[in-house]
Amino acid sequence: xxxxxxxxxxxxxxxxxxxxxxxxxxxxxxxxxxxxxxxxxxxxxxxxxxxxxxxxxxxxxxxxxxxxxxxxxxxxxxxxxxxxxxxxxxxxxxxxxxxxxxxxxxxxxxxxxxxxxxxxxxxxxxxxxxxxxxxxxxxxxxxxxxxxxxxxxxxxxxxxxxxxxxxxxxxxxxxxxxxxxxxxxxxxxxxxxx
Numbered sequence: 001x002x003x004x005x006x007x008x009x010x011x012x013x014x015x016x017x018x019x020x021x022x023x024x025x026x027x028x029x030x031x032x033x034x035x036x037x038x039x040x041x042x043x044x045x046x047x048x049x050x051x052x053x054x055x056x057x058x059x060x061x062x063x064x065x066x067x068x069x070x071x072x073x074x075x076x077x078x079x080x081x082x083x084x085x086x087x088x089x090x091x092x093x094x095x096x097x098x099x100x101x102x103x104x105x106x107x108x109x110x111x112x113x114x115x116x117x118x119x120x121x122x123x124x125x126x127x128x129x130x131x132x133x134x135x136x137x138x139x140x141x142x143x144x145x146x147x148x149x150x151x152x153x154x155x156x157x158x159x160x161x162x163x164x165x166x167x168x169x170x171x172x173x174x175x176x177x178x179x180x181x182x183x184x185x186x187x188x189x190x191x192x193x194x
Contacts, residue, residue, distance in 0.1 A: 040183045047144055047175045054143045055136070059089045062131050066099070066124060073120045075106050085124070089131075092159065092167035096128040140171060150174065 021041055025034045067082025075081060084102060088095030100121045107117035133152070141148035154174040158166035 036183060040180055043183065044176055044179045047179055048172055050143055051140065051171055051175060054140060055090070058131065058136055058139060059086045062086060062089055062127065065127055066103075069123055069127070070103075070106075070120065073107075073123075075103075075110055075120060081106065089128070090168075092132070092155070092164060092170075094164045096125075096132070099128070100124055144175065146171075146174065146178070 021038065024041075025037050028034045028037055063082040063086025065082075066085035067078045070078035070081040081103065085099045088099050091098075103121040103124050104117065107120045108114075111117045137148040137151040137155075140146060140151050151171060151174070154170040155167055158170035158173060160166070162169070
């Protein structure tokens with residue numbers, strides 16, 4: 001029910017986004033304040049779109065790796081297993097745990113011994129760890145000009161504060177905060193003497 005409510009709210013928000021932006025801009029009394037708000041909102045929107053596109057590409061690549069790995073291990077329906085891994089990877093921590101359990105279940109049904117059944121989920125845990133701890137923070141850091149360490153620390157902080165939902169919202173919240181701070185307090189662009 002909550003997921004349905006979230007997506008319905010998201011659809012209505014996206015449909016009325018321009019009206020909402022105008023309404024929020026009307027709270028500012030000066031023309032400069034309204035323009036600053038619109039610039040901040042546009043910049044946040046651009047950065048968040050880049051974030052979603054980048055994460056989708058990373059998740060797609062992980063899904064391809066899982067699908068190929070499932071095919072090489074001899075698991076049935078490797079394409080479906082890759083799609084499951086791709087989709088669940090949008091949910092930090094919980095998605096990887098669910099994918100691991102699914103691979104374990106399929107391995108237990110497909111292979112004659114427990115040792116063979118543990119290999120595909122173990123390989124996925126290794127791939128997901130590399131993706132989650134190194135690839136994603138580095139790629140997001142370069143694409144969004146965020147420090148990879150800041151991305152990793154934001155994930156740790158928001159996951160600690162709000163659990164899996166905090167991990168899911170960590171990078172978008174960090175983007176919103178950093179873009180807003182950059183517009184409100186622009187960096188000093190004084191040059192060093194020649």
